[in-house]
Amino acid sequence: MSNFDWTQLINPEFYILMEIGGIKIGLIVILFIIFAETGLFAGFFLPGDSLLFLAGIYSELLTRQISVGNDFVNLVFLSSLVSLAGILGNMVGYWFGVKGGTYLYNREDTFWFKEKYLLQSRDFFEKYGGKAIVFARFLPIFRTFAPIVAGIAGMNKSKFVFNNILGSVLWSFSMIFAGHYLSDLFKNQFGIDLKAHIEMIVIGIVLFTTAPVLWKLLKKRVVHK
Template sequence: MSTAAASGGGWLSSLVDAVVALMDVIGPYGAGIAIAAENVFPPLPSEAILPMAGLAAQRGSFALWEAILWTTVGSLTGALLLYGIGAWFGLERLRRIADRMPLVKVQDVDRTVAWFDRHGGKAVFFGRFIPIFRSLISIPAGVVRMPLWRFALLTTLGSLIWNTAFVLVGWYLGESWHIVAPYMDTFQNVVLVAVAAAVAVFLFIRIRAHLRTRRNGSVD
């Protein structure tokens, strides 16, 4: 069940092969461990791991429902770990750090918290369908102490939909599952470019405002 041919080799394919080998050894629990690791380490692609779990289920290594169940348990476990990190970090500590960082203001943190209070539930649920964000969104949820039951429920529902879709891809496509990989790679690259562009715009606006403030101060 090697992914090297599909993903073109390299460290990422080797990493995926390692977690797939774990799946072969301990069954659906290995798939759950792999997806939990994917939540904590976003570059590990669930889009590759989940179809492999479906393929293993098709081959009879374990049942289809076991693949879906344990990958969802893995998603929730990884998300809860990041939630815990965010809760340990805390809002006041984040404010203090923001106050010391160049180009960042405490008001930025407060606005983000206010936004999360209004839209946090949607962000947690729909964030499960977006690469990178499905991991990172758990941290601010912990920082603002979203009720744990609500976070767990929304994470479970979103992860169940995402995991089921990709496990079924592996189940139905079998050995040809990798034909969808290029489309998911394109989607993930679009997300990364959009994030990079947003960061670049933020930095441009803040640097320009900082320079303007310094220039006006010099004139005064």
């Protein structure tokens, strides 16, 4: 860790390749991050989408210790573990919303918690209802606070659980499978190793996933002027 650079914290490859004492712990770190995005209110800076896409690219490395010798089965197992971490994280966020109630709206801003993100997620939830839990999985910031808002709003628990499971499975499987099979496609068809272009991939995913959020904020400012 002597060459540690703080900028690595926003680099998803850093987490995937992490090791302690020569032991690869990337899979454990990924599962914790996905849980933390909703369970610990840390989603506004953690690299969720790009992390899962890169997990697909590095799936062979991540599943090496639990491999059953079948590439597809390994990919399904990896995606399932990530889905479970996301489901549990959302459940914790929902629980905080139910128990915390309006307390969160009066809480002071910290590095980990921003009231404006909570308000934006509330507007998003009011617009899309239960579907917001599914849609929010694919949107940074919203996926952190949507389950909390659902808890505060008293959303039916069974309805929340259904949308939570659906959203987490769709998000995890689509991002990981896309990373894995696009990596294979580029390597086999064009001779391009996506691992050599990680920075560009991360930037592209960040721009793509944050564009709807930025557009919503810009539109809101224009309306208020």
